[in-house]
Amino acid sequence: MAETDYDDKSVKIVTKPIRSENPVLIEGFPGIGLVGNIASQQIIDELKMAYVGSIDSRHFPPIAVLYEGLINMPVRIYESEGRNLVMVVSDIPINPVVSYDISRALLDWAKGINVKEIVSIAGIATMSEERKVFGAATTPEMLERIKDKVEVFQMGTISGISGSIMAECLVREIPAISLLGATQSQNPDPRAAAVVIDVLNLLYDFSVNTESLIEQAEKIEIEMQRLAEDVKSTEQQSTPRKEFPMYG
Numbered sequence: 542m543a544e545t546d547y548d549d550k551s552v553k554i555v556t557k558p559i560r561s562e563n564p565v566l567i568e569g570f571p572g573i574g575l576v577g578n579i580a581s582q583q584i585i586d587e588l589k590m591a592y593v594g595s596i597d598s599r600h601f602p603p604i605a606v607l608y609e610g611l612i613n614m615p616v617r618i619y620e621s622e623g624r625n626l627v628m629v630v631s632d633i634p635i636n637p638v639v640s641y642d643i644s645r646a647l648l649d650w651a652k653g654i655n656v657k658e659i660v661s662i663a664g665i666a667t668m669s670e671e672r673k674v675f676g677a678a679t680t681p682e683m684l685e686r687i688k689d690k691v692e693v694f695q696m697g698t699i700s701g702i703s704g705s706i707m708a709e710c711l712v713r714e715i716p717a718i719s720l721l722g723a724t725q726s727q728n729p730d731p732r733a734a735a736v737v738i739d740v741l742n743l744l745y746d747f748s749v750n751t752e753s754l755i756e757q758a759e760k761i762e763i764e765m766q767r768l769a770e771d772v773k774s775t776e777q778q779s780t781p782r783k784e785f786p787m788y789g
Contacts, residue, residue, distance in 0.1 A: 566651050584749050592619055624747075648706070663721050677718070
């Protein structure tokens with residue numbers, strides 16, 4: 542299958558050849574509200590992106606993901622050649638212990654396919670009920686592009702794998718932006734994902750429909766919550782909590 546590979550002791554990336562030239566890479570790993578995961582999967586489905594490969598690690602929980610009866614890898618890579626777009630979506634949380642290894646591997650691979658820029662999608666906890674997107678960037682030029690479409694994240698931290706990826710982009714001088722959908726709880730929040738997609742539609746002219754996300758919000762919340770609980774249960778059974786504190 543693969544002609545584009547990355548393999549070290551802890552992370553393996555295997556894909557078909559990436560045909561896009563200087564693609565935009567968007568990543569959506571689970572975090573608060575599962576905003577990155579939900580938004581990325583909606584974009585993949587709406588744009589009918591092609592599955593091209595996966596990321597695997599011995600640090601991932603031993604789990605396979607089912608979708609309409611078919612087995613899927615938990616961390617998948619998709620491409621839309623016509624849009625020069627590559628997306629990475631994950632159905633499992635990334636252990637903070639290995640976030641650096643995953644982000645380093647992803648950026649090594651991204652360099653290898655000559656990405657133009659990277660977009661990191663995540664959630665951010667707020668007390669307000671207002672639906673908004675906070676934004677940050679690695680360069681003044683990228684910040685200029687988003688400042689009229691988001692509320693600029695003036696001060697704070699971006700945690701987890703998204704923060705690690707943004708820091709790695711800064712070090713490697715890869716233009717990148719972080720889009721953080723405001724959410725009020727840890728529960729899956731399709732509505733927060735929808736407002737992030739609205740910003741991406743403006744930035745990249747995707748025209749991705751978010752109405753289905755809103756209409757199916759309750760169903761999505763239940764399904765994603767069930768997946769999160771399955772992953773947590775598997776992780777607790779296979780690994781002592783004191784060594785891998787993924788959930789606390």
